[in-house]
Amino acid sequence: MLVGWRMGDDLEVLAVLPDGTLSIDALSGSASHDIAGDLQLYVAGELASWLAHRLSVHQIPLQAIAAATVTAKIRTDLLPTARGRIVCFDFFVQSAIVTGERSYIGKLHEVNRWHTQMPSKNSFKPKPLRGST
Numbered sequence: 001m002l003v004g005w006r007m008g009d010d011l012e013v014l015a016v017l018p019d020g021t022l023s024i025d026a027l028s029g030s031a032s033h034d035i036a037g038d039l040q041l042y043v044a045g046e047l048a049s050w051l052a053h054r055l056s057v058h059q060i061p062l063q064a065i066a067a068a069t070v071t072a073k074i075r076t077d078l079l080p081t082a083r084g085r086i087v088c089f090d091f092f093v094q095s096a097i098v099t100g101e102r103s104y105i106g107k108l109h110e111v112n113r114w115h116t117q118m119p120s121k122n123s124f125k126p127k128p129l130r131g132s133t
Helices: 005-015 042-057
Strands: 020-025 030-033 037-039 065-075 086-099 103-115
Touching (some): 005 042, 042 065
Antiparallel strands (some): 065 086
16 A cells, blocks of 8 residues: 555655655554654555454454554665656565564565656646636
């Protein structure tokens, strides 16, 4: 989910941050960046909701989960781009769900290209129709 289609608005937040490590607590829905500090990210709440739903479906009490984290090392300097408009994110992601008996670990490396949602200064602007304001 972190590097999936629901990340769009969050990539805009991450695009202005320096390279670093993003940490998400999927139990509380909180997120932080090792340099920028606490962040408000849509995906953090989505992960918390998804986890709560999956636990409910499988009838696992929330108290059985000691920790549920997603940690992403993010680099944006591997491909040179016009940083104000395009950022190529290189994500090294590790997820962990920890119970009293066991830890479940997942890993993913993925590249995700983000294009700004702000129109550029040179973008097409249609002329207003005659008689309109």
